[in-house]
Amino acid sequence: MAEMTRTGASPLGAFERWLTLWVAFAMIVGIAIGALAPTLVAGIAGAEVASINLVVAVLIWAMVFPMMVNVDFGAIAGVARQPKGLLITLTVNWLIKPFTMAFLAVLFFDHVFAPWIAPQDAQQYIAGLILLGAAPCTAMVFVWSQLTRGDATYTLVQVSVNDMIMVVAFAPIVALLLGVTDISVPWQTLVLATLLYVVLPLSAGLLTRRVLGSQPEIDAFSARIKPLSILGLIATVAILFALQGEVILNRPFVIALIAAPIVIQSYAIFALAYGAAYALRLPHRIAAPCAMIGTSNFFELAVAVAISLFGLNSGAALATVVGVLVEVPVMLSLVAFANRTRNRFA
Secondary structure, three states: OOOOOOOOOOOOOHHHHOHHHHHHHHHHHHHHHHHHOHHHHHHHHOOEEOOEEHHHHHHHHHHHHHHHOOOOHHHHHHHHHOHHHHHHHHHHHHHHHHHHHHHHHHHHHHHHOOOOOOHHHHHHHHHHHHHHHOOEOOOHHHHHHHHOOOOHHHHHHHHHHHHHHHHHHHHHHHHHHHHHOOOOOOHHHHHHHHHHHHHHHHHHHHHHHHHHOOHHHHHHHHHHHHHHHHHHHHHHHHHHHHHHHHHHHHOOHHHHHHHHHHHHHHHHHHHHHHHHHHHOOOOHHHHHHHHHHHHOEOHHHHHHHHHHHHOOOOHHHHHHHHHHHHHHHHHHHHHHHHHHOHHHOO
């Protein structure tokens, strides 16, 4: 959603800075559309082939493709400079975060929030949170890295390696965790969604980089197509809330309930990764983005897969959108903390 900037200017543009407000605006518009144009919304919901909604698929591609253009596997050789940072990132992202998110989701929705949430709704929210936890950040981490004066090249290495792992690990981890929580897993749809929203955009991004050739051309291209990502996100959120409008109007506190485990998970994962980086004496320029990658989520992928697996009007899709809503304020607070503690690192 945001290309990696290489200048000294602030990388947080107007859209990223006010992302939470943009998402809130899209929610309001979506609810209004759902109430005023139910036939239009029903038509969009019915445009499906093999459990993939065609309208949403186009919008998700608009979101995902611009960020995949920034993934450069050629930079991976640079990991030898600081292997400990990558080790922390991979351990947190793939061996800890998905499982702690699943634990918190089950804890809150099967137990803490059980008096207020119907069991069938709870299972949907758990599924959405699992999808968020299994998708480490790909794009916005470049923004958080530069706001903390992180090593841009090393951040790129971390993101590139994570994306390589995501191609093969995302579907099995999601299937495992959904199975543990007794949620039916349509394997064919899960694999198809992973191919459609991870493998193909990543391949297209690599091909685009090869065609463009030089880094200045790649940066210029990313800047030109960035509005597609913004429009895709806003339109997708509006569609989701057009379908979820009745539930939200009747039970607005559901949004707060879904946000609670996401916020707890975010701060806990950051503390774990940041603390590990401090203990291993990593320089701050690597420690800060290392912790940010695990904390932030690839919510575009989570939204897309939730829609593919459970439908546009599912509680799982709603849960992933709440992840978008809380992402920026939480991450900005962690950026501020990281910057205040810079002098404590070597």
